[in-house]
Amino acid sequence: MKIYLATNNKGKIREINALFGGTHFEFVSPGELLKETDVLEDGDSYRENAYKKAYPLHVATSAPVVSEDSGMEVEALDGAPGVHSARFANLFTGKNSTDTENIQKLLSLLKEAPQDAGSDKDAGSGKRDAKRAATRAARYVSVFCFITGGQVHYFEGEVWGDITETPMGSGGFGYDPVFIPRGYSDTFAQLGPTVKNRISHRAMASQKLKDFLLTTWPR
Ligand code: ITT
Numbered sequence: 060m061k062i063y064l065a066t067n068n069k070g071k072i073r074e075i076n077a078l079f080g081g082t083h084f085e086f087v088s089p090g091e092l093l094k095e096t097d098v099l100e101d102g103d104s105y106r107e108n109a110y111k112k113a114y115p116l117h118v119a120t121s122a123p124v125v126s127e128d129s130g131m132e133v134e135a136l137d138g139a140p141g142v143h144s145a146r147f148a149n150l151f152t153g154k155n156s157t158d159t160e161n162i163q164k165l166l167s168l169l170k171e172a173p174q175d176a177g178s179d180k181d182a183g184s185g186k187r188d189a190k191r192a193a194t195r196a197a198r199y200v201s202v203f204c205f206i207t208g209g210q211v212h213y214f215e216g217e218v219w220g221d222i223t224e225t226p227m228g229s230g231g232f233g234y235d236p237v238f239i240p241r242g243y244s245d246t247f248a249q250l251g252p253t254v255k256n257r258i259s260h261r262a263m264a265s266q267k268l269k270d271f272l273l274t275t276w277p278r
Pocket residue numbers: 065066067068071100112127128129130131144145161199231232233234235259261
């Protein structure tokens with residue numbers, strides 16, 4: 060069964076179809092239709108932005124539509140870039156920015172942030188908390204929006220990790236070359252799609268969507 064996926068991001072389409080491998084669902088790009096229903100992703104939350112992407116396409120086609128909004132939240136940057144992850148390097152112009160530009164901006168803002176979270180001897184002195192607040196800990200967040208027959212459903216996932224000091228690896232997309240998921244010592248870009256699609260924020264959220272779709276439209 061084909062379902063529209065309201066996105067311009069080829070990396071997302073590839074990953075989401077891989078995550079639904081073995082099911083009877085295939086996510087297809089709406090192509091030109093998406094241009095006609097193009098929206099400003101200016102919401103304050105992933106849910107809001109995901110809804111803004113899916114709703115106009117649902118109205119235009121009357122068909123079921125899935126969209127996804129995602130981002131990277133870094134502790135030392137108070138949760139930035141968050142919903143602004145895709146255009147982080149061009150925040151004030153609103154123009155699209157490349158993955159390389161976004162990564163460069165993130166790394167330069169993090170130059171002063173230490174890797175460690177403080178030692179036990181700092182406990183109680185306030186030093187450890189200060190250090191922890193300035194760590195390179197980060198999480199990826201993914202929120203799917205699914206609209207069918209005017210009903211809206213959301214599915215969320217996250218994965219925690221740390222931001223590296225330099226980019227490593229060539230797989231994936233976006234911030235993958237600088238994100239090491241917890242429990243691993245390589246970036247998502249080095250680990251490759253098999254590992255990423257098992258533990259990522261998108262994998263967690265899409266599992267929930269998958270359960271819902273399989274119940275709604277069993278094979
Ligand atoms: P659409 O809005 O067309 O879906 P987009 O790339 O603009 O595509 P978002 O608005 O959801 O998507 O922005 C998410 C950004 O967060 C994305 O461009 C990456 O920079 C980053 N990101 C999200 N998930 C990621 C992942 O799995 N790997 C790397 N970067 C990711």
